[in-house]
Amino acid sequence: MNHTIIIIPVYNNASLIRDVVGRISAVENADILFVDDGSEDDTFEQMKDFKGVRCIRHEEIQGYGSAVQSGLKYAGDMGYSTAVFIDPLCKKALDDIHLMLENLDYGYDMVSCSRILENYDHESIDREATSLVNELSQRIRELTSYDITDPFTGIRAMKLDSVMKMDLTDDTHGLLLQMLVQGAHFGLDIIEIPAASESLHFGEELSMYEDGLGMFLSLLETESYLYKKKSEPD
Secondary structure, X not given: OOOEEEEEEEOOOHHHHHHHHHHHOOOOOEEEEEEEEOOOOOHHHHHOOOOOOEEEEEOOOOOHHHHHHHHHXXXXXXXXXXXXXXXXXXXXXXXXXXXXXXXXXXXXXXXXXXXXXXXXXXHHOOHHHHHHHHHHHHHXXXXXXXXXXXXXXXXXXXXXXXXXXXXXXXXXXXHHHHHHHHHHHOOOXXXXXXXXXOOOOOOHHHHHOOOHHHHHHHHHHHHHHHOOOOOOOO
Protein backbone atom coordinates (compact mmCIF):
# COMPACT_ATOMS: atom_id res chain seq x y z
CA MET A 1 0.00 0.00 0.00
CA ASN A 2 1.17 3.54 -0.76
CA HIS A 3 1.75 5.82 2.22
CA THR A 4 0.84 9.09 0.47
CA ILE A 5 -2.55 10.16 -0.83
CA ILE A 6 -3.08 13.19 -3.07
CA ILE A 7 -6.48 14.75 -2.40
CA ILE A 8 -8.15 17.12 -4.87
CA PRO A 9 -11.35 18.86 -3.73
CA VAL A 10 -13.40 19.73 -6.81
CA TYR A 11 -16.61 21.53 -7.66
CA ASN A 12 -17.86 21.84 -11.25
CA ASN A 13 -14.37 21.10 -12.58
CA ALA A 14 -15.26 18.47 -15.20
CA SER A 15 -13.10 20.14 -17.85
CA LEU A 16 -10.00 19.93 -15.63
CA ILE A 17 -10.14 16.31 -14.44
CA ARG A 18 -8.20 14.75 -17.32
CA ASP A 19 -5.39 17.31 -17.09
CA VAL A 20 -5.20 17.01 -13.30
CA VAL A 21 -4.87 13.23 -13.42
CA GLY A 22 -2.30 13.53 -16.20
CA ARG A 23 -0.17 15.91 -14.16
CA ILE A 24 -0.15 14.15 -10.80
CA SER A 25 -0.21 10.49 -11.87
CA ALA A 26 3.56 10.74 -12.30
CA VAL A 27 4.01 11.02 -8.52
CA GLU A 28 5.50 7.73 -7.39
CA ASN A 29 4.05 5.69 -4.52
CA ALA A 30 0.99 7.89 -4.15
CA ASP A 31 -2.75 7.34 -4.60
CA ILE A 32 -5.20 9.92 -5.95
CA LEU A 33 -8.51 10.88 -4.33
CA PHE A 34 -11.03 13.36 -5.72
CA VAL A 35 -13.64 14.80 -3.37
CA ASP A 36 -16.55 16.16 -5.39
CA ASP A 37 -18.47 18.70 -3.34
CA GLY A 38 -21.88 18.38 -5.00
CA SER A 39 -20.90 19.35 -8.56
CA GLU A 40 -23.75 20.15 -10.93
CA ASP A 41 -21.80 19.23 -14.06
CA ASP A 42 -20.36 15.81 -14.96
CA THR A 43 -17.27 16.11 -12.75
CA PHE A 44 -18.04 12.85 -10.96
CA GLU A 45 -18.58 10.96 -14.22
CA GLN A 46 -15.24 12.25 -15.53
CA MET A 47 -13.43 11.01 -12.43
CA LYS A 48 -14.86 7.51 -12.76
CA ASP A 49 -13.23 7.11 -16.17
CA PHE A 50 -9.77 6.72 -14.62
CA LYS A 51 -8.81 3.32 -13.28
CA GLY A 52 -7.30 3.42 -9.81
CA VAL A 53 -8.47 6.96 -9.04
CA ARG A 54 -10.54 7.08 -5.87
CA CYS A 55 -13.64 9.29 -5.64
CA ILE A 56 -15.86 10.64 -2.88
CA ARG A 57 -19.03 12.50 -3.79
CA HIS A 58 -21.14 14.84 -1.67
CA GLU A 59 -24.69 14.67 -2.99
CA GLU A 60 -25.12 18.38 -2.18
CA ILE A 61 -22.60 21.17 -1.83
CA GLN A 62 -21.31 21.26 1.74
CA GLY A 63 -18.36 23.62 1.50
CA TYR A 64 -14.61 23.48 0.97
CA GLY A 65 -13.91 22.66 4.60
CA SER A 66 -16.30 19.73 4.45
CA ALA A 67 -14.51 18.39 1.35
CA VAL A 68 -11.19 18.59 3.20
CA GLN A 69 -12.71 16.80 6.18
CA SER A 70 -13.98 14.00 3.92
CA GLY A 71 -10.54 13.61 2.36
CA LEU A 72 -8.76 13.52 5.71
CA LYS A 73 -11.21 11.01 7.15
CA TYR A 74 -10.72 8.71 4.18
CA ALA A 75 -6.93 9.05 4.45
CA GLY A 76 -6.98 8.28 8.17
CA ASP A 77 -9.37 5.37 7.85
CA MET A 78 -7.28 3.80 5.09
CA GLY A 79 -4.01 4.11 7.01
CA TYR A 80 -2.10 6.67 4.93
CA SER A 81 0.71 8.55 6.67
CA THR A 82 0.83 11.64 4.43
CA ALA A 83 -1.90 13.71 2.78
CA VAL A 84 -1.26 16.19 -0.03
CA PHE A 85 -3.95 18.64 -1.12
CA ILE A 86 -3.85 20.14 -4.60
CA ASP A 87 -5.92 22.87 -6.24
CA PRO A 88 -7.35 21.53 -9.53
CA LEU A 89 -6.22 24.77 -11.20
CA CYS A 90 -2.62 24.06 -10.21
CA LYS A 91 -0.56 23.93 -13.43
CA LYS A 92 2.72 22.83 -11.84
CA ALA A 93 1.28 20.40 -9.32
CA LEU A 94 4.15 17.94 -9.75
CA ASP A 95 6.73 20.54 -8.73
CA ASP A 96 4.63 21.67 -5.76
CA ILE A 97 4.07 18.10 -4.57
CA HIS A 98 7.75 17.17 -4.73
CA LEU A 99 8.79 20.32 -2.83
CA MET A 100 6.19 19.76 -0.12
CA LEU A 101 7.11 16.10 0.35
CA GLU A 102 10.79 17.06 0.59
CA ASN A 103 9.97 19.48 3.41
CA LEU A 104 7.91 16.85 5.24
CA ASP A 105 10.85 14.47 4.95
CA TYR A 106 13.05 17.21 6.39
CA GLY A 107 10.93 17.14 9.55
CA TYR A 108 8.05 19.58 9.18
CA ASP A 109 4.54 18.49 10.14
CA MET A 110 2.74 20.65 7.59
CA VAL A 111 3.80 22.53 4.46
CA SER A 112 1.76 24.99 2.41
CA CYS A 113 2.53 26.67 -0.91
CA SER A 114 1.89 30.41 -0.99
CA ARG A 115 0.49 31.92 -4.17
CA ILE A 116 1.98 35.33 -3.33
CA LEU A 117 5.34 34.51 -1.72
CA GLU A 118 8.08 35.33 -4.24
CA ASN A 119 5.39 35.92 -6.86
CA TYR A 120 7.03 38.38 -9.23
CA ASP A 121 3.74 38.96 -11.00
CA HIS A 122 2.30 40.45 -7.79
CA GLU A 123 1.15 43.62 -9.56
CA SER A 124 -1.58 41.58 -11.26
CA ILE A 125 -2.99 40.51 -7.88
CA ASP A 126 -6.05 42.38 -6.67
CA ARG A 127 -4.89 45.01 -4.19
CA GLU A 128 -7.99 44.84 -2.03
CA ALA A 129 -7.64 41.06 -1.73
CA THR A 130 -3.98 41.49 -0.79
CA SER A 131 -4.86 44.04 1.89
CA LEU A 132 -7.56 41.83 3.41
CA VAL A 133 -5.36 38.73 3.44
CA ASN A 134 -2.50 40.74 4.96
CA GLU A 135 -4.77 41.77 7.84
CA LEU A 136 -5.79 38.17 8.39
CA SER A 137 -2.18 36.97 8.16
CA GLN A 138 -1.11 39.53 10.74
CA ARG A 139 -3.67 38.21 13.22
CA ILE A 140 -2.57 34.63 12.51
CA ARG A 141 1.01 35.65 13.23
CA GLU A 142 -0.01 37.24 16.54
CA LEU A 143 -1.98 34.20 17.65
CA THR A 144 0.25 31.39 16.40
CA SER A 145 3.70 32.86 15.58
CA TYR A 146 3.39 31.25 12.14
CA ASP A 147 4.48 33.61 9.36
CA ILE A 148 1.83 32.73 6.78
CA THR A 149 1.21 34.93 3.72
CA ASP A 150 -1.48 32.76 2.09
CA PRO A 151 -3.68 31.06 4.70
CA PHE A 152 -6.25 29.86 2.12
CA THR A 153 -3.98 28.19 -0.39
CA GLY A 154 -5.32 24.88 -1.64
CA ILE A 155 -1.79 23.51 -2.06
CA ARG A 156 -0.58 21.92 1.16
CA ALA A 157 0.77 18.67 2.60
CA MET A 158 0.72 17.23 6.10
CA LYS A 159 1.67 14.28 8.24
CA LEU A 160 -1.61 12.64 9.16
CA ASP A 161 -0.61 11.70 12.69
CA SER A 162 -0.23 15.43 13.39
CA VAL A 163 -3.57 16.40 11.88
CA MET A 164 -5.65 13.56 13.29
CA LYS A 165 -5.27 14.93 16.81
CA MET A 166 -7.10 18.10 15.70
CA ASP A 167 -10.83 18.77 15.91
CA LEU A 168 -11.49 20.24 12.47
CA THR A 169 -15.17 21.15 12.18
CA ASP A 170 -15.58 24.22 9.95
CA ASP A 171 -17.28 23.59 6.59
CA THR A 172 -15.82 26.72 4.96
CA HIS A 173 -12.25 27.74 4.15
CA GLY A 174 -12.08 28.57 7.86
CA LEU A 175 -11.01 24.96 8.41
CA LEU A 176 -7.57 25.97 7.11
CA LEU A 177 -7.39 28.58 9.89
CA GLN A 178 -8.38 25.93 12.42
CA MET A 179 -5.39 23.90 11.24
CA LEU A 180 -3.05 26.80 12.01
CA VAL A 181 -4.44 27.67 15.45
CA GLN A 182 -4.63 24.06 16.55
CA GLY A 183 -1.24 23.40 14.99
CA ALA A 184 0.25 26.07 17.28
CA HIS A 185 -1.62 24.55 20.24
CA PHE A 186 -0.13 21.12 19.57
CA GLY A 187 3.32 22.53 18.82
CA LEU A 188 3.49 21.52 15.16
CA ASP A 189 6.29 22.65 12.87
CA ILE A 190 4.55 24.41 9.97
CA ILE A 191 6.32 26.08 7.05
CA GLU A 192 5.19 28.03 4.01
CA ILE A 193 7.08 27.88 0.71
CA PRO A 194 6.49 29.61 -2.66
CA ALA A 195 4.08 27.88 -5.01
CA ALA A 196 5.55 26.75 -8.30
CA SER A 197 2.17 27.13 -9.98
CA GLU A 198 1.18 30.46 -11.45
CA SER A 199 -2.11 32.18 -12.26
CA LEU A 200 -3.93 30.92 -9.18
CA HIS A 201 -6.37 33.52 -7.88
CA PHE A 202 -4.92 34.85 -4.65
CA GLY A 203 -7.38 35.84 -1.93
CA GLU A 204 -10.53 35.06 -3.90
CA GLU A 205 -11.71 32.85 -1.04
CA LEU A 206 -12.62 35.92 1.01
CA SER A 207 -15.02 37.12 -1.67
CA MET A 208 -16.95 33.85 -1.52
CA TYR A 209 -18.48 34.80 1.82
CA GLU A 210 -20.43 37.79 3.07
CA ASP A 211 -17.99 39.82 5.19
CA GLY A 212 -15.39 37.12 4.76
CA LEU A 213 -12.72 39.02 6.66
CA GLY A 214 -14.97 39.57 9.65
CA MET A 215 -16.12 35.97 9.62
CA PHE A 216 -12.61 34.55 9.55
CA LEU A 217 -11.23 36.98 12.14
CA SER A 218 -14.05 35.94 14.45
CA LEU A 219 -13.26 32.28 13.83
CA LEU A 220 -9.61 32.91 14.71
CA GLU A 221 -10.57 34.49 18.02
CA THR A 222 -12.90 31.64 18.93
CA GLU A 223 -10.40 29.00 17.93
CA SER A 224 -7.52 30.65 19.80
CA TYR A 225 -9.69 30.83 22.96
CA LEU A 226 -10.31 27.07 22.71
CA TYR A 227 -6.77 26.17 21.67
CA LYS A 228 -4.09 28.35 23.24
CA LYS A 229 -0.62 28.35 21.73
CA LYS A 230 1.55 25.69 23.37
CA SER A 231 3.80 28.21 25.12
CA GLU A 232 0.82 30.01 26.70
CA PRO A 233 -0.65 29.11 30.11
CA ASP A 234 -4.16 27.70 30.27
